Amino acid sequence: MRKFSVEADIERVKNLYKFEDDARNKGFDLIAGVDEAGRGSLVGPVVVAAVILPENLYLERLDDSKKLSAKVREILYEKIILAAISFSCVEVPVEEIDSLNVYQATLEGMKRAVASLNVQPDFVLTDAMKVDFGEKIPSLSIIHGDALSASIAAASIIAKVTRDHLADKWAIAYPEYGFEHNRGYGTAQHLAAIEKHGFCAIHRRSFNPVKSLVGGTINAKLL
Numbered sequence: 001m002r003k004f005s006v007e008a009d010i011e012r013v014k015n016l017y018k019f020e021d022d023a024r025n026k027g028f029d030l031i032a033g034v035d036e037a038g039r040g041s042l043v044g045p046v047v048v049a050a051v052i053l054p055e056n057l058y059l060e061r062l063d064d065s066k067k068l069s070a071k072v073r074e075i076l077y078e079k080i081i082l083a084a085i086s087f088s089c090v091e092v093p094v095e096e097i098d099s100l101n102v103y104q105a106t107l108e109g110m111k112r113a114v115a116s117l118n119v120q121p122d123f124v125l126t127d128a129m130k131v132d133f134g135e136k137i138p139s140l141s142i143i144h145g146d147a148l149s150a151s152i153a154a155a156s157i158i159a160k161v162t163r164d165h166l167a168d169k170w171a172i173a174y175p176e177y178g179f180e181h182n183r184g185y186g187t188a189q190h191l192a193a194i195e196k197h198g199f200c201a202i203h204r205r206s207f208n209p210v211k212s213l214v215g216g217t218i219n220a221k222l223l
Contacts, residue, residue, distance in 0.1 A: 033151025
C-alpha cells in the first residue's frame with residue numbers, strides 16, 4: 001500500500017482546480033460544482049448537491065466520492081460544509097422520478113440545488129450532464145467531472161454522504177432489503193429480497209424489477 005504523502009496530495013488537489021482556474025481566467029468568480037447521488041438506485045430520492053469552494057482551497061484527500069472510504073467521506077463532508085462559500089443539497093422524490101424519468105428528475109434537481117445556494121454562482125461545473133441554468137449562469141459539463149474538478153468532487157461527497165445517511169434510516173424502517181449495505185442499488189441480495197417480499201413504499205415504481213410488480217405484489221406492512 002502506497003504511503004500517504006501530504007506534499008503529493010497537495011499537488012494532486014491543486015490540479016483539481018484546473019477547470020475552476022480556467023473559469024476565473026475568463027472573468028468568473030463564484031464557481032459552483034454540482035453532482036448527484038442515487039441516480040441508478042432502485043429506491044429513494046436522487047440527492048443533488050451544489051458547492052462553491054474558496055479559490056484553491058486545500059482539502060486533504062479530496063476526490064470523487066466513489067474513490068473514498070465512508071470514513072474519509074464523512075471527514076471531508078464536515079470540512080466542506082465548514083469551508084464552502086456556499087453549499088446546498090436537495091432531494092428529488094421518488095414520485096417525481098417516476099413521473100418525469102430519472103434523467104429529467106436529476107436535471108431538475110441540479111437546477112434546484114444551484115438555485116438553493118445562498119450565494120448565486122456566476123459559473124457552474126457539472127458532472128457529465130448538460131444543464132441549462134439560464135442565460136445569466138453559463139455552465140460546463142465535464143465527463144468524469146467528479147474526479148477532475150475540486151468543486152464537483154466536493155458536491156459528490158455532500159450528495160453521497162447525505163444519501164448514505166438516508167439509507168441508514170431506510171435500513172431501520174425496511175430491514176428486509178439490506179439498505180445499510182446496498183444503499184438501494186440492485187445487488188443480488190436486494191433483488192432476492194424484492195422477489196421474496198415485494199416492493200416497499202420507497203421503491204421507484206418506474207424501475208425494473210419493481211415496474212413488473214406494480215399492480216401485483218407490494219409489501220403492504222411497510223407502507
